[in-house]
Amino acid sequence: MSATAPFREQRTLLTERLRLEPLGPEHFDGMWEGLQDEEVRRLTGTHAVFTREQIADHLGSRAAAHDRADWAIIRLEDDAFLGEIVLNDLDADNRSLGMRMNLNSAPLFGRGYGTEALRAVIVHAFDDVGVHRISLEVFAFNPRAQRVYEKCGFTVEGRQREALFWDGTWHDVILMGILSTDPRYVGGG
Numbered sequence: 340m341s342a343t344a345p346f347r348e349q350r351t352l353l354t355e356r357l358r359l360e361p362l363g364p365e366h367f368d369g370m371w372e373g374l375q376d377e378e379v380r381r382l383t384g385t386h387a388v389f390t391r392e393q394i395a396d397h398l399g400s401r402a403a404a405h406d407r408a409d410w411a412i413i414r415l416e417d418d419a420f421l422g423e424i425v426l427n428d429l430d431a432d433n434r435s436l437g438m439r440m441n442l443n444s445a446p447l448f449g450r451g452y453g454t455e456a457l458r459a460v461i462v463h464a465f466d467d468v469g470v471h472r473i474s475l476e477v478f479a480f481n482p483r484a485q486r487v488y489e490k491c492g493f494t495v496e497g498r499q500r501e502a503l504f505w506d507g508t509w510h511d512v513i514l515m516g517i518l519s520t521d522p523r524y525v526g527g528g
C-alpha cells in the first residue's frame with residue numbers, strides 16, 4: 340500500500356447492479372439533491388448547510404485527493420446517481436481508514452444497494468489497496484445502517500455518549516470497525 344497516496348489511481352468498482360465511479364463535477368446534481376433531503380441530513384447528522392459553490396469546489400477537488408476515495412454510487416440499469424460512499428481519514432502508519440456512505444433519499448433505502456456498495460468497497464480496500472482496518476461512526480437511532488454494517492462484517496467497538504445534538508435532543512454515536520482478517524459476510528443478505 341502506498342503510504343500517503345493509496346488512491347492515486349482510484350478504481351471504478353463494479354457489482355451486480357452498481358458502478359462505483361470516482362466522484363467528480365459530473366455528479367453535482369445528484370450530490371446537491373441528496374444534501375437537501377431532510378431524512379438523509381438527520382441520519383448523517385449533517386448540521387452544515389452547503390452552498391452550490393462549496394459542493395462544486397468539493398467535487399472539483401476529489402481527483403487530486405489521493406489519500407482518500409470518494410465514489411458515486413451509480414445504478415447500472417439507468418445510470419441514476421444513488422448516493423456516495425467514501426473512504427477517508429487515512430492513518431498511513433497503521434494502514435487504517437474511515438468510511439461513510441449515504442443513499443440520496445428514502446425510496447432508495449432497503450433495496451440492498453447499500454450492502455452491495457459497501458461489500459465492494461471493503462473487498463477493494465483490503466484485497467487491492469492493502470488496508471488493515473476500516474472504522475465508522477453511526478448514530479444510535481439508525482438501526483438500518485447498523486444492520487448493514489454488521490452484515491458486512493463490522494463489529495461494535497464502542498459508544499460515544501450524547502455526541503450528537505439534533506433537534507433539541509442528545510444522541511449516542513456507535514463506533515464500529517472491521518479488520519482485514521475479520522469475516523466479511525457474517526449476516527447473509
Ligand SMILES: CC(C)(COP(=O)(O)OP(=O)(O)OC[C@H]1O[C@@H](n2cnc3c(N)ncnc32)[C@H](O)[C@@H]1OP(=O)(O)O)[C@@H](O)C(=O)NCCC(=O)NCCS
Nearest residue numbers: 382441442448449450451452453454477482483484486528
Ligand atoms: C444506511 C444505508 C446506506 C443502507 O443502505 P440500504 O440500501 O438502505 O440498506 P440495505 O437494503 O442494503 O440493507 C438494509 C438492512 O437493514 C435492515 N433494516 C431496515 N430497517 C431496519 C430497522 N429499523 N432495524 C433493523 N434493521 C433494519 C433491513 O432489513 C436490511 O437487512 P436484511 O438484509 O438483513 O433484511 C442507506 O439506508 C442510507 O443511505 N441511509 C441514509 C443515510 C445513512 O443512514 N447513512 C449512514 C450513516 S452512518
